[in-house]
Amino acid sequence: MIEIRNVQKAFGAVNVLKGIDLTIDKGELVCLIGASGSGKSTLLQCINGLENIQGGEIVVDGIPVHAASTNINQLRRKLGIVFQQYNAFPHLNAQENVALAPQVVAKLGKREALKLAQKHLEHVGLGGKALMMPSHLSGGQLQRLAIARALAMNPSYMLFDEVTSALDPELVGEVLATMRLLKSEGMTMVVVTHDIGFVRESADRVAFLHQGNIGEIGSAVQVIDHPSQEQTRKFMRRERRSEQAA
Structure with a gap:
């Protein structure tokens, strides 16, 4: 499991995380929602060790992420992370993009890594696109390529940071379908998203972040449809207005 205990994170004088407590169990899909600047993406990057913390601790399968004794590169093999930006290497085809980390990090031979x-790639529906260059793939295909690249390291957990927010609406569905597939296979996932439909359909639990704190946590029905806190109700009203405007 992932255990987040009283985690605090600041950028200069700005306290972004003010004491986050959250446990994510194996096989669980937890969605993080909240306004921009509430700390959602920062929390993901702290889980992965991409950002240091000023207080508390994050423990993944019994290993403290930010301890000086922790081999962070080895621990990150447990934690696949997919960002809003695709970050594909433009000079490598899709298959080579996915094969790179297994060769460099896991020291697989080239033939084994390409296999x-x-x-x-087939797992995420891109089996027929293996030899295509990133410039010839759509945004949805590039995002699925990023998911395949993370999966190639055989992670125990997948972290998704607003992976559909930069996509055209008609491409969002194919990425969400891939995430639903991973959930059905038992992958443990932490998802930062504004897609309330996905949250309602797929999340086991929803954590609403507000000004660096978890303002409310519970099932999708509890947090989205029947929030108990006024700041959650205000956020959901804004989200519904945005959906209606779209």
Whole structure:
């Protein structure tokens, strides 16, 4: 499991996380929602060790992420992370993009790594796009390529940071379908998203972040449809107005 205990994070004088407590169990899909600047993406990056913390601790499968004794590169193999930006290497085709980390990090031979890459491309519905360059793929295909690249390291957990927010509406569905597939296979996932439909349909629990704190946590029905806190109700009203405007 992932255990987040009283985690505090500041950028200069700005306290972004003010004492976050959250446990994510194996096989669980937890969605983080909240306004921009509430600390959602920062929390994901702290879980992965991309950002240091000023207080508290994050423990993944019994290993403290930010301890000086922790081999963070080895621990990150447990924690696949997919960002809003695709970050594909433009000079490598799709298969080579996915095969790169298994070769460099896991020290697989090229033939074995390319075979593994093909397997994961097929898993996300890109089996026929293996030899295509990133410039010839759509945004949705590039995002699924990023998911395949993360899966190639055989992570125990997947972290998703607003992976559909930069996509055209008609491309969002194919990425969400891939995430639903991973959930059905038992992957533990932490998802930062504004897609309330996905949250309602797929989340086991929802954590609403407000000004660096968890303002409310519970099932999708509890947090989205029947929030108990006024700041959650205000946020949900804004989200519904945005959905209606779209």
